[in-house]
Amino acid sequence: MGYNKKPLKGEISIGNHRGRIRLRWRHEGIRCTLNMPYSYLPENMHHATLKVAEIKLDIMKGCFDTTLVKYKPEPVKPVISTPLQIEIPESTVIYLDQLVSKFNDWTKNIRNINIDLSVDYLGVSRMLGRYVNVPLEDIAAKMIGEKWSVITYNRRLNFLSSFFSWLQDTGVITINPLLHVTKRREKRKSKNKRREPLTEEEINNFLEAIRKDTYCHKFSPYRHSLYYPFLKFIFLTGVRNAEAIGLKVKHIDFEAGQIEISDTLARTTKGTHHAARISKGTKTGNIRYLPLTEELLALLTPLLHDREPDSLVFLSPKGLSIDDRMLKKRVIKPVMLALGIADRDLYAARHSFGTRAVQQGMVLTDVAYLMGHSTVDTTIRNYVSVTRPAVVLPTINKQGN
Structure with missing residues (x-):
C-alpha cells in the first residue's frame, strides 16, 4: 500500500487518512476532498476506483456536483466495512491471542511497516500470541508483570494503545483498555x-x-x-x-x-x-x-x-x-x-x-x-x-x- 504519492495534474488521488480511504482532486481550481467509510485495505480499493470513475464521468459530461452530496456513499456498519472484524464468541469476550493477525494487518496496512524487519512490532505480535485465553481487559495487568526495560514497556504501550484505538474506531472493540495507562518514568540508566x-x-x-x-x-x-x-x-x-x-x-x-x-x-x-x-x-x-x-x-x-x-x-x-x-x-x-x-x-x-x-x-x-x-x-x-x-x-x- 505504501505512502501516498502526489497525483498527476487533473488526476484523482486515492489516499490513506487515519486508516480510511480518502479521495482528493481539483476541479476548476477548487480542491475537493471526499472521505469514504472504508478501511484503507487492498480489498476495499474497488470502492474507491468505482467512485473515481463516477466523478470523472460527471466532469466529462459537465454535470459534476460541486456539493459532493451525490458522491458520498451511504454509511456502512463496522461489521461490513472492515475485513478485520473478528468473530466475537457468544460470551462477547475477546482474547488477546485472537488479535495477532489483526495486529499484523494493522502494522502492514495502516502503519506501513514490514513487521518481519521491525524488532519492536514483531515483539508485540509475538507477545500477543503468548497471551492465550487472556481477556482483552487484562492486557494492562499482563504488561506490568513483564520484565521489560522502561523503554521497551513504553514503546509497546504506545503501539498497543494506538492499535486498540484503531480497533475501537472500526467497531471491533468498544473500549481501549490502555487509553488511561501512563508511561513509566525512566530511571537513570547505569552505563553499559x-x-x-x-x-x-x-x-x-x-x-x-x-x-x-x-x-x-x-x-x-x-x-x-x-x-x-x-x-x-x-x-x-x-x-x-x-x-x-x-x-x-x-x-x-x-x-x-x-x-x-x-x-x-x-x-x-x-x-x-x-x-x-x-x-x-x-x-x-x-x-x-x-x-x-x-x-x-x-x-x-x-x-x-x-x-x-x-x-x-x-x-x-x-x-x-x-x-x-x-x-x-x-x-x-x-x-x-x-x-x-x-x-x-x-x-x-x-x-x-x-x-x-x-x-x-x-x-x-x-x-x-x-x-x-x-x-x-x-x-x-x-x-x-x-x-x-x-x-x-x-x-x-x-x-x-
Missing part, C-alpha cells in the same frame, strides 16, 4: 560497561595489534589486518556501526574533501549477516559531512581504486558487507582480552570518539553534528560530566568610560 570509552593508549595498542595480526591464529583463514581500515575508520570518525558498514565509494568526495554519512546497512530481526541487512537512512534521518583528513585520506584511498560508486567501501573477506556481531566475537573480544583490556563492544569506539572530542575542548554543537545527534542534549547527557569541581568563576568585563 562494554561501551565505556577506551584511553588513547588502549586504542593505539588495539589498532596496532589488529594491523600486525599480533593475536591472529596462524591457521586462521582470514587475517585480522583485513579489518584494520574498518576499525580505524570508526575510531577516527565516531560513526555508528551500520553507518560505517553501509558507507559507499560515492560518499567519499576527494574534491570537496569530505565524507557523506547518509546511508546505513542496518541489521534486522533476521540477523547481522549480509543477506539480513537492509539499506536505510541514518538513525536520526539526517545527513552529515565529515572532513576528509590526511589520516583518513591515506586510509581510504587504497580501498577505492577501480571501485564502482555504489560499491561498499569496507568489505568482508568474502566481498560482502561486514558482520559486526561476528567481528566482535571472533576478532575484537579476543584481541582486547589478550591486551588486558576489559570486554568491549564495537560501539565503544563511538563513545571513545565523543569522549575525546569533549575532553579536547571541541564546541558541543560541533560534537553533536559530527556524531549525528538530533539535539545537543544527547551529547551533553552522554559525554559531558559536571562532577569535576570548577576552579574559577566567570568574570564581568569592565567597560571603559
